Amino acid sequence: MSEQGFKDYKLSEEITRSLESLGYQQPTEVQSKVIPVAIERKDMTVKSHTGSGKTAAYGIPICEMLEWDENRPQALILTPTRELADQVKQDIMNIGRYKRIKATAIYGKQPFSRQKVQLQQRNHVIVGTPGRLIDHIEKQTIDLEQIKFLVIDEADEMLNMGFIEHVETIIRELPQDRVTMLFSATLPKDVENLCHKYMNHPLDIEVKTEARTTSQIEHSIFSVRDENKLKLLRDVTIVENPDSCIIFCRTQIRVEVVFKELNKHGYPCGRIHGGMEQDDRSGIMNAFKQGEFRYLIATDVAARGIDIENISHVINYDFPQENESYVHRTGRTGRAGHSGKAISFATPTEEKFVAGVERYIGFEIPKRNNPSKEAIARNSPAFEAKISRRTVKKDKGSASNKEVMKLYFNGGKKKKLRAVDFVGTIAKLEGVTADDIGIITIEDNASYVDILNGKGRLVLDMMKDTTVKGKLLKVHEANRK
Secondary structure, eight states: SOOOOOOGGGGHHHHHHHHHTTTTSSSSHHHHHHHHHHHTTTTTTEOOOOTTTHHHHHHHHHHHHHHHHOOOOOEEESSSSSHHHHHHHHHHHTTTGGGGGOEEESSSOHHHHHHHHHSOOSEEEEEEEEEHHHHHHHHHHOOTTOOOHHHSSSHHHHHHOHHHHHHHHHHHHHHSSSEEEEHHHHSOOHHHHHHHHHSSSOOEEEEHHHHHHHHHHEEEEEOGGGGGHHHHHOOOHHHOSSEEEEESSSSSSHHHHHHHHHTTTTTTTEEEOOOOOOOHHHHHHHHHHTTTTTEEOOGGEEEEEOOOOOOOOOEEEOOSSSSHHHHHHHTSSOOOOEEEEEEEEOGGGGHHHHHHHHHHHHHHOOOOOOOOHHHHHHHHHHHHHHTOOOOOOOTTTHHHHTTEEEESOOOGGGOOOOOOHHHHHTTSSTTTOGGGEEEEESSSSOOEEEEEOOHHHHHHHTTOOBBBBTTTOOOEEOOOO
C-alpha cells in the first residue's frame, strides 16, 4: 500500500471531489503504480488480479485527461463480458461525475437501434464487448476517430473467450497516436504478442496479490457426491449463515436447479446466467447489490467485473475447472479490506481440478467435515431469524447519487437545443453555478440534466418559469434509469 494519497497525483478539484464522495482514501498498490504513469500518457501492461482496484487505476487518469467540451468519444474500454462493461461504465461515471464525464456501455443482447441512438449523443467514454463493437464499426454507427485512450481489460479472459482476433480488428480502426493500457490477471503468449504488436514501448507493471488470497479470505473444501450437494448446501448455509453470498455453478441448468431448491425453502435469492436477457441480468445484479436478497446463484458470467462490497461468502457449488476461475470466483469476497470465506464442494471426479488450483494458489485448501446435526440444530434459530430480514446496502456512488437530481426537459435536438444552452441558462439562476451542473444528455425530443450538490429541487422550481433559448420547456424529475 502506498503512503501517497490521491491528492499527491495533482488531480483536478472535480476528480478529487468525486473520489472523496466515493470514499476513496488511500490508493491501492495497482493504483499507486498505474496512475502517475498513465497521467504521463505512457503505454503499459498491468498484471493484476481481480479486486485490486484496477478499474479506478485507469479510470481516474482517463477522467482527469479527458476534455469535456470534445463532442466525440476520446476513450475506448474493451471488456470481455456485459456485466464488466456495465460496472466499468458506472465506475467511470462516478469518478467523472463532477467533470460531467459521460460514458456509455455497448454489448450484445441489447437492441442495436437503442445503442445507435446512444452513440449519436455526446459520449466521452465508450465501454464495450468486442463483438458488438465490431457490429457498430461495420455498420458505421460508431465514431472512433478521436480515440486517445484505449484500455483492454481482462485480456486473458478475452483470449479464453476467443475475442483476441476481434480485439485486433478494433485496434486497427483506432488512431495510432493514442495511449494503450492492457490489464490482465495472467499474461499468456498471445496476449504478450498483442502488446508488442500494438503498443509503444509499454511499461510492464506487476502487482503481486497472492497474499490477499490467504490473508483476507478463509478457504475451505468439502468432499461430497453430486447427489448430496443440495442437502450439503442447505446444511452449510444454516451453519455459516452468510450476510451476503454468491453460489457458483458450472452451467445454466445447475443454476436453475439450485435456485428452485433454495427458493422452495424460503431463501431470499436470485440467479444470473448467460441464457437470461441482459435487462433481467442487470435488474438482478442491482437488486443483489442493494441487499434485496442474500443469495445469488450464478455461472462464471458473474465472476468478472462484479464489484460488490461486503460479500461475506462465496460457495463453489461446482468446483471450477480452470485455475484462474477459482481466483476470480473467490475474489468476489474479502474485498476492500474486509474478510470473507470461500467454500468449495468437490466430487471425487473433481479432485484433479482441486490439485491444479492448489498448485496455482500455492497452498492446500483445508478440508472440512460435513456439519453435524447438533451444529445445524444449534444454528437454525439464528439462520431463520436472519433469512426473514432484509438489509439495504449502500452501493458505490450512493453518497454522491444522493445529492444528484436528474431533470427531464421536453425538448431536444429537434428544437435546436444543445448542452451549452442548458449550462448557460441554469448557471445564471440565483444560487446556482456551472459546478452544480452534471451530465447532460440531448435526445431528439427530450433532454436530461444532472443537477449536483443537492440543488436539484431549487433548479427544478426555478426552471418551471425560465426559458431555454427562448423556449419554455416542461420540466420534472426524471425516472432513474
